Amino acid sequence: MPDFLFRLLRRDPLFFFAWAALGGIVVALAGAPIPFWLAIALSLAAFLTCLLRGWSALALAGIALLFCGWTNHRKCDPETLKTLWSATEAMAAELEGTVMKRFEADRGRHRFIVRVRRLRIEGGPDLREPLICQVSGPLPRMRLGERIRATGMLKGLSPPRNPAERDRRGYAQAANQPAAELMVASPQRLWSDGVAWQGRFLEFAEAARDRLSRTILHGLPADSEEAALLNGMVLGVTADISPESEEAFRRSGGMHLFSVSGLHVGIFGSVAWLILKTLGVSRRPAIGLIVLLGGAYALVTGLQAPAVRAAIMLGVFLGGFVLRRQPRVLNSAGLAALVILAFDPHQAFSIGFQLSFAVLVAIGLLDGPLRSLTRRWLAPDPFLPASLVPPWRRRVQAGGQYFADIVTVSAAAFVGSGFLLWWYFGTVTPAGLIANCALIPLSWLVMALATLSMLAGTCGLGPLSIACNRVNLPLVGLAKQAASLFAALPGGHFELTPASDLLGRTEQNLAEMVIFDSGLGCGPQALRIGAGSERGVWLIDSGDEPGYERAVRPWLLRHAGDHLEGLFLTHADRAHTDGYGKLKRDFSIRRTLTGAGFELPEPAGRWPEASCETVAAGNRWNLAAQTGIEVVFPPQDLPSQSRADDECLVLLISLGPWRILSMADSGFKTEKWILQHRPDLRADVLVMGRHGSDFCGLPEFLDGIAPRVVVANSAPFAMSETAKEATRTQLQKAGIAFFDQEKTGAVEIWRKQENLVLRSFVNGMTVEIGPGS
DSSP, rough: HHHHHHHHHHSSSHHHHHHHHHHHHHHHHOOOOHHHHHHHHHHHHHHHHHHOOHHHHHHHHHHHHHHHHHHHHSSOOOHHHHHHOOOSSSSEEEEEEEEEEEOBBTTTTTEEEEEEEEETTTTTTTTESSEEEEEEEOOOOOOTTTTEEEEEEEOOOOOOTTTTOOOHHHHHHHTTTOOEEEOOOOOEEEEEEEHHHHHHHHHHHHHHHHHHHHHHHHTSSSTOHHHHHHHHHHHOOOOOOOHHHHHHOOOOOGGGGSSSSOOOOOHHHHHHHHHHHTTTTOOHHHHHHHHHHHHHHHHHOOHHHHHHHHHHHHHHHHHHHHHOOOOOHHHHHHHHHHHHHOGGGGGOOOOOHHHHHHHHHHHHHHHHOOOOHHHHHOOOOTTTTTTGGGGGHHHHHHHHHHHHHHHHHHHHHOOOOOOOHHHHHHEOOOOHHHHHHHHHHHHHHHHHHHHHHHHHHHHTTHHHHHHHHHHHHHHHHHHHHHHHHHSSSSSSSSSHHHHHHHHTTOEEEEEEEEOOSSSSOOEEEEEESSSSGOOOOEEEEEOHHHHHIIIIIHHHHHHHTESSSSEEEEESSSSTTEEEHHHHSSSSSEEEOTTOOOOOOOOEEEEEOOOEOOOTTTTTEEEEEEEEEEEOOTTTOOOOOOOOGGGEEEEEEETTTTTEEEETTTHHHHHHHHHHHOOOOSSSEEEEOOOSSSSOOOOOHHHOOOOOOEEEEEOTTTTTHHHHHHHHHHHHHOOOEEEEHHHHHEEEEEEEETTEEETTTHHHHEEEOOSOO
């Protein structure tokens, strides 16, 4: 081992042990078949050899082997996952397990996460833990830790079918998340066998959190935004925070104030330290009490993973003082990581775990040198005797050093988290470097007053508690104003394509179109135009709410920033427009375009209302050079139709020399009208949905449009399969490429040199067509 690595290993051994543990976990999840008993034997041999021969590297190998075997022991059997995920349809099953987590009811349906003891599949094998499933249905609210038995239809997770859609299957396998969902039809199909002691413990913590929430909000307006922000900053309860405030803190780099993590536990610990020192408690007992209070704080805030990590880190770091040893950030972070990974090796693949420890490592490596640099800048003349330095100068120096320390910590945290935030979310927030200089001191004051309020409320001093809360309210309002101010700084926040999306894509696309797979007729379509001043995103339909949240929103966040140039709502069908409310909440829409008689939904958006225009055949928009959209149907004088599918906007999209005809869910009536009134209309790509009651894709229509590629959505309508098979046969005879989205998922379209490329997201089917016929 090189000398410098040996010195680092001697100084911060636990930091290197944590890296070795991470390597062992990765090797285990990559498929290394090392059983736990063999890993223990090999690691003991490595440790003994290290002690006898002094070979330090063997200690790292022993740690890696130990965690590799432990991960294999804890992870779900690949054959079990294969059984769950190989089925194309839901299977009848019976589940026994313990409720680990529950969610708020949505439209009368409850969801909760269950750690499975036994899973019995009809006609298949019995599956046992370790396995985690989600249970949902019109069920009663379950208690945490409740042991249940339920019967229903089991469906494994499906792989992502759209770009930017979360890979729930891959994440479930890596991070020990729910691998399947059991849909229970009625409460009569679920039975309870009592509550485990862990559940009673968690219920006590939940009741304590509710009581503390009432305490810190006592005497405040119930519906005020500042009260919701206070609840979020102190206890991590964010359900009532408005989208406007959430966006301001996100764009200013202050969203970490609402995730109970290291910052909260650290502030809580420092406030507790001041209180204990004021009461005259000596150092070592005070440290023990702070560690206990940090654990209690993590408990009452819901035992969220970041809070638990922070509480462990606090205990490890302060434990050095109790043992009369100078704690080191890297060594403490390494021990905390080892403890967390020993409890759950899959935490290594949690984004929160990676962010937490990336920030800690960056602070451990960079904060010291940066702080030394700022101290030299702010220090008085070294040749000036200290007795001659005036008091005001010492106070100014102390205040300047305090804020300089905040800046250095913020800069180190920015470096540590910046790459991961870009990799996973595509966000970069330079404004956070400055914003945290204001937000962190304000959050410290808020936490201090909230702690005093909770202490006063617990001791029955109601008036003192209310006084603390009322002082806290303007402080929270000031934090909100500061976040809004920093969020508005030019260049303070950037929405970029996540680095993980750049892998495998080398083309510099001039225009890109995505036809999302919704499974409900013609899915939403997004058109991204060029770069520079002409860059923008147009969207055709929002999709339904689940489809928007699952597929459309993640793609828009990565490619559209915070606004859309325009939105076409093709027709009044909930499968196409239900997501509009959430779309309007998330993005500023500069133009909304609909057909005649279309009533725009009224969302509670955070953006000012954009103009809504009624469009008809003949309207055209030039979006960029050789790129535009034209309305083909309906005409201005179209009589009102009994079905919304017969009033769909039909759009012709131009990408250079190529034409893409988007039919939405139009049926044969619309196709007949186009043949009669636009007999010269041709398109290279035809995008077809599914009419609710009529056929679409008439043979004469396909002959008239003469497409070279057809993209067809699947939908659960009675006529769809018959119509699709007839269309497939005709296309095969004509030599036309056919993307059946039931098999291909979303279809991505982009220009590549002299060709237009269409690629399936699911199976990789790729077609390139040149200009002309």
